[in-house]
Amino acid sequence: MSTIFALSSGALPSAIAIVRLSGPKSGEVLRVMSRRRNGVLDPRKMFYTRLHDHDETLIDTAMAVYLPGPSTFTGEDTAELFVHGSRAVVNTLARSLSQFDGVRHAKRGEFSKRAFYNGKMDLAAARGLRDLIHAETDRQRRVAQKQMDAGPAVRQLREDLVEAVGRATLLIDFGEHVDCTLDEVKVQSLAILEKLRKMVSSSRSAEIVHRGLRIVLVGRPNTGKSSLMNRLVQRDVAIVSETAGTTRDSIEVRLVLNGIPTTLTDTAGLRETDCTVEREGVARAKKRIEEADIALAIFDARRPEELAEIIAEIESVDKTLCIVPVANKCDLLEGKTPSSSAQTVQNVPVPTSAITTDGIDALRAKLERVVEDLCPDESSPSLTEFELLSEALTEVEQSMETVDAALCAHHLQNALNIVGELSGATVTEAILDRLFAQFCIGK
Numbered sequence: 001m002s003t004i005f006a007l008s009s010g011a012l013p014s015a016i017a018i019v020r021l022s023g024p025k026s027g028e029v030l031r032v033m034s035r036r037r038n039g040v041l042d043p044r045k046m047f048y049t050r051l052h053d054h055d056e057t058l059i060d061t062a063m064a065v066y067l068p069g070p071s072t073f074t075g076e077d078t079a080e081l082f083v084h085g086s087r088a089v090v091n092t093l094a095r096s097l098s099q100f101d102g103v104r105h106a107k108r109g110e111f112s113k114r115a116f117y118n119g120k121m122d123l124a125a126a127r128g129l130r131d132l133i134h135a136e137t138d139r140q141r142r143v144a145q146k147q148m149d150a151g152p153a154v155r156q157l158r159e160d161l162v163e164a165v166g167r168a169t170l171l172i173d174f175g176e177h178v179d180c181t182l183d184e185v186k187v188q189s190l191a192i193l194e195k196l197r198k199m200v201s202s203s204r205s206a207e208i209v210h211r212g213l214r215i216v217l218v219g220r221p222n223t224g225k226s227s228l229m230n231r232l233v234q235r236d237v238a239i240v241s242e243t244a245g246t247t248r249d250s251i252e253v254r255l256v257l258n259g260i261p262t263t264l265t266d267t268a269g270l271r272e273t274d275c276t277v278e279r280e281g282v283a284r285a286k287k288r289i290e291e292a293d294i295a296l297a298i299f300d301a302r303r304p305e306e307l308a309e310i311i312a313e314i315e316s317v318d319k320t321l322c323i324v325p326v327a328n329k330c331d332l333l334e335g336k337t338p339s340s341s342a343q344t345v346q347n348v349p350v351p352t353s354a355i356t357t358d359g360i361d362a363l364r365a366k367l368e369r370v371v372e373d374l375c376p377d378e379s380s381p382s383l384t385e386f387e388l389l390s391e392a393l394t395e396v397e398q399s400m401e402t403v404d405a406a407l408c409a410h411h412l413q414n415a416l417n418i419v420g421e422l423s424g425a426t427v428t429e430a431i432l433d434r435l436f437a438q439f440c441i442g443k
């Protein structure tokens with residue numbers, strides 16, 4: 001096992017840079033560099049020292065600490081060097097460290113990977129840590145920290161499944177001779193199913209909070225999409241023009257709603273067109289709709305019949321997308337209240353005017369509510385492997401549908417394998433690589 005090191009503080013230059021070492025040689029390297037070759041390092045005690053290069057030149061004065069495993073972040077022996085945060089110091093230190101036998105620069109996420117392998121962290125916690133590192137808003141930070149505590153829930157689920165599989169297997173082996181029926185296994189499975197459903201929905205919202213929400217503005221050209229976007233973000237970002245079909249390419253702006261980062265994309269409408277450039281825009285708009293979590297269906301308040309068409313267009317791309325209808329240009333209505341032929345209860349259009357700014361606050365409030373609905377209940381333990389959980393859910397559902405004990409056991413076993421991956425018990429290398437590749441070096 002090699003000893004790895006990396007800069008674990010932020011971008012240089014900075015007041016102080018922290019270089020962390022992890023692995024069996026951490027203590028020795030620190031002793032050699034601080035010229036305490038035969039001395040003993042006081043564990044967990046910061047000390048002031050001078051760090052020397054192999055040719056005896058001084059690299060920097062530093063504060064240093066030696067943290068013997070296993071009660072460290074990685075579970076291995078660790079050393080931390082607090083040096084002056086200049087590029088020259090850190091580069092020289094890195095070069096010097098690399099010259100030790102069996103010491104090398106860490107790869108992305110390698111510290112966390114070692115922590116994972118040493119049982120210091122399960123997969124849910126690792127995902128939480130990744131999200132925490134990347135958190136930009138306070139809400140993202142809170143959700144990420146909740147996720148880091150999600151491990152126990154997965155472990156409990158795994159134990160429940162082990163028991164259910166055990167019982168189902170007993171049934172296969174001993175049939176009616178054991179004191180347990182398939183119905184009892186199913187009662188147990190039902191409880192597992194309920195837990196899984198909760199986890200799936202909270203993992204989905206954690207994932208959304210992490211990546212942010214995508215909001216796409218859809219509507220006929222010239223209905224005021226760009227103007228509304230400018231109003232929502234309160235600055236001039238999109239091109240507003242009086243010629244229909246001007247917004248040919250998509251413009252993206254970021255808007256934080258309820259602590260969740262969102263991206264607004266302004267698109268050309270989906271109307272049929274002969275113009276090649278515009279057709280290109282229509283294709284892109286389709287893609288944007290596919291990727292979106294929320295669509296604003298924007299129409300000219302004087303032409304309410306457009307709404308049904310736009311909703312149909314959006315639904316032709318994505319049936320489950322959350323649609324918020326917006327009746328814009330209400331200032332041109334001359335006293336009439338906006339109406340729509342395609343109203344449903346949650347589909348009452350928000351009346352707005354991008355010119356007078358009437359209704360913009362209401363639209364923002366409506367968006368905040370929709371965002372809140374999509375990312376509910378931040379207090380529940382959030383697991384992130386949404387797909388894995390969904391697969392496990394399907395398996396448990398299938399186990400409930402069968403009257404054959406062997407088939408029931410088979411599906412429960414599949415669910416157990418999947419949940420095992422989540423808890424780290426049978427995690428695959430591919431999942432780990434994908435996850436830890438999203439870490440920064442030094443974590």
Ligand code: GDP
Nearest residue numbers: 221222223224225226227240241329353354355
């Ligand atoms: P887009 O093509 O849907 O992005 O529409 P734009 O935002 O480019 O707006 C097209 C034209 O409609 C511009 O001249 C805007 O000034 C005007 N416009 C946008 N919103 C409103 C509104 O609420 N009321 C009025 N009267 N004009 C608007």
Ligand code: ZN
Nearest residue numbers: 225226239247
């Ligand atoms: Zn536009």
